[in-house]
Amino acid sequence: MIYLDNAATSFPKPEETISVVHHFLTCIGGNPGRGGHPLSVDAARLVFEAREKLTRFINGRDSERLIFTQNGTESLNLAIMGLLQRKDHVVTTSLEHNSVMRPLDFLAKTKGVEVSVVPCSASGELDLRGLKKALKKRTRAVIVNHGSNIIGTIQPIGEIRAVIGDKVLIVDACQTIGNVPLDVERDGIDIACFSCHKALYAIQGLGAIYAREGIELTPLKFGGTGSRSEYTEQPDALPDKFESGTPNTPAIASLLGGLAFIEKIGRDAIAERKKRLSLKVVEGLRRIGRVTVYGPPSRDGNLPIILMNVDGVEPSEVGYKANKADICVRVGLHCSPMAHRTIGTFPRGAVRVSPGYFTDEGEIDKLLEVLKTIAGG
Numbered sequence: 001m002i003y004l005d006n007a008a009t010s011f012p013k014p015e016e017t018i019s020v021v022h023h024f025l026t027c028i029g030g031n032p033g034r035g036g037h038p039l040s041v042d043a044a045r046l047v048f049e050a051r052e053k054l055t056r057f058i059n060g061r062d063s064e065r066l067i068f069t070q071n072g073t074e075s076l077n078l079a080i081m082g083l084l085q086r087k088d089h090v091v092t093t094s095l096e097h098n099s100v101m102r103p104l105d106f107l108a109k110t111k112g113v114e115v116s117v118v119p120c121s122a123s124g125e126l127d128l129r130g131l132k133k134a135l136k137k138r139t140r141a142v143i144v145n146h147g148s149n150i151i152g153t154i155q156p157i158g159e160i161r162a163v164i165g166d167k168v169l170i171v172d173a174c175q176t177i178g179n180v181p182l183d184v185e186r187d188g189i190d191i192a193c194f195s196c197h198k199a200l201y202a203i204q205g206l207g208a209i210y211a212r213e214g215i216e217l218t219p220l221k222f223g224g225t226g227s228r229s230e231y232t233e234q235p236d237a238l239p240d241k242f243e244s245g246t247p248n249t250p251a252i253a254s255l256l257g258g259l260a261f262i263e264k265i266g267r268d269a270i271a272e273r274k275k276r277l278s279l280k281v282v283e284g285l286r287r288i289g290r291v292t293v294y295g296p297p298s299r300d301g302n303l304p305i306i307l308m309n310v311d312g313v314e315p316s317e318v319g320y321k322a323n324k325a326d327i328c329v330r331v332g333l334h335c336s337p338m339a340h341r342t343i344g345t346f347p348r349g350a351v352r353v354s355p356g357y358f359t360d361e362g363e364i365d366k367l368l369e370v371l372k373t374i375a376g377g
Contacts, residue, residue: 124153201258
């Protein structure tokens, strides 16, 4: 099976990820912070180590401000629902995922939050002048998709920070973390939200949010934290305030393995391989007649995500025929209908190809052969 859906989740996982999870499940297995016995202590030590390493990975100052969540969606919901209050104004872009647009829609309908959407071009560039014009005195936050999950365009976070001044900057880094450097200090990111099962090579069921000092959020959930159990009030101490309930410790263990793999291979080497594979896909598609490739004309500086359609063939049909040839691609609207409207592929959707580090060049050749046949080339 040829797997080309790494923008959804990376697969296969590196051996480092698998071995750390196996060790946890067979040798530790305890609940972190939920007991004083050795296995609980070992589990807590593992969580602490993962929190420390991931904080350093994004150049955060304080690991206690890095909160583990179930996924990138929960991270974004915590940032949005935990920050915005009644009648606030928020600015976002036309390339956002439903993990941003749906909580904003809910808040607009239930709390009167005003939402302004700044357009992006069909190739994904954000209108910075439009962004500046959209700001108001009462703008509470600006929410930006760092890297598009459908066309791979990366937004200039540093320039956006300069434009918005002291407004709270929330960055959806689900696609970029692990693919491009994410530096919360350098880029002035107030809240960074991401998943860990894509380019960080952890298993599914783990995300994280980092909020700089001074940002106050209301928790999404309340309950047992293993601390201050004598009180009914939710503890204020971080990270406990936001981490009620048993954590997904096997997934947190897998993150340690994923980060170890990245350290071993090197971020630049991983990025260069993905870039080479993406260029091979794009160049091959452009040689096939009746194929439209969306997004930025150059793949330099963008994510290893390619969106395409075969003229006259429904995306679902392309996906079906790819599946028959043992090739896994993603078709549809990719949980980003507004982004598809922006690039002109709504409601039809499109076919997304996202190679990963473990993709073989021969697998790209097979994909191109299949697509050429589908296109009648």
